[in-house]
Amino acid sequence: MTSEPTALSNLLNRGATNTSTASETTVERILDAAVAEAAAVGLDRVRMEDVVRRSNLGRTTVYRRFPSRDDLVRALVARETQRFLDAVAAGMHGVERPSDRVVEAFLAAVAFARSHPMLRRIAETSPGSVLELANNPDSEFLGTGTAFIARHLHGERPGRPSREARWVADVFARLFLTYLALPPSDPDVRNETELRTFARAVLIPMAERVAPIKPPST
Template identity: 30%
Template sequence: MLAFGVDRVTLAEIARRADVSRPTIYRRFPDTDSILAALLTQRITEALDDVPRRGVGRKPLVRRIIGLAQRVRDDDVVMSVLHQAPGLAMFYLSERLGTSQQLLLDTVAAEIAAAQGEGSVRPGEPRELAAMTMLITQSTILSAQVVAPILPAERLATELAHALNGYLAP
């Protein structure tokens, strides 16, 4: 994908590079988009694992989200799919929650509920707050390149932290 671009990835090329037959690939994946979706899920899950929870409360939660956003923005595979396969990206950004989005929602909702319990996050349904937090963060990730001349990476992270802290504060 990185070598040829997302739109030129074929099941035949994936099978060749994986040194397996095309029927082997077809037994697990019906098409290239499903392979890309599985790859995105794997990369985002790995990013979440790479940015562990460091305590309970709004500040550790926001730090984790900022770290995760940075990790995703630095992931060449994720960003290639987002920028080179806009149809696939838009499907998961506007029509359907994907597996990785569900995982992120569940994780953030649980952390929001814990932070509410200790008083650093405002009242509200944790999954609803997590969904809005995800929308804010996704927007930042998707638009970071556009605003890079105005908000370089470190300032973008600072401003995202301000937005999330303000949104979640009691």
């Protein structure tokens, strides 16, 4: 038979978990509204009041989670950056050959950007916003992406990625941002075959200089 103190403790713990889950759901709802607003008007024109309206939440509820626009944008960029990195990692998952991992990572990155409403708008209407995003010290957008790539280039070897690996990772990250802001006509970013050809001809030779390319242990 469960003792009364234990039962009470379990009840309180469940209540705390439910409250935490509800709070996380509210944050996700606000960030989803911010993505939709950024897709409609551009990230640099997102206003708190418009996000409140889109979220269908109370003004106090939104401002309690994000006291300022800067707080909201910082959280938005952090979440979408993590989603991007998760998509790239998923693209590499189960791919054995190091060279194929480079190709699949690049394809996953382009596919994510083309399907993401906010990033798609940036590419189509305000490419300069990509540079602002990359240079924003609060977002760490470029640094996070570069560190992610460097870890995968370094593989499971001990120590931190070499300087050369960090250079290559930085080039890859900046190349992706350039392709996002100013998509080339050749290769056609809408054509997977052309993207694969590009990745094999250009990206693999760079990556092979700092091989082995293995995902880090988790």
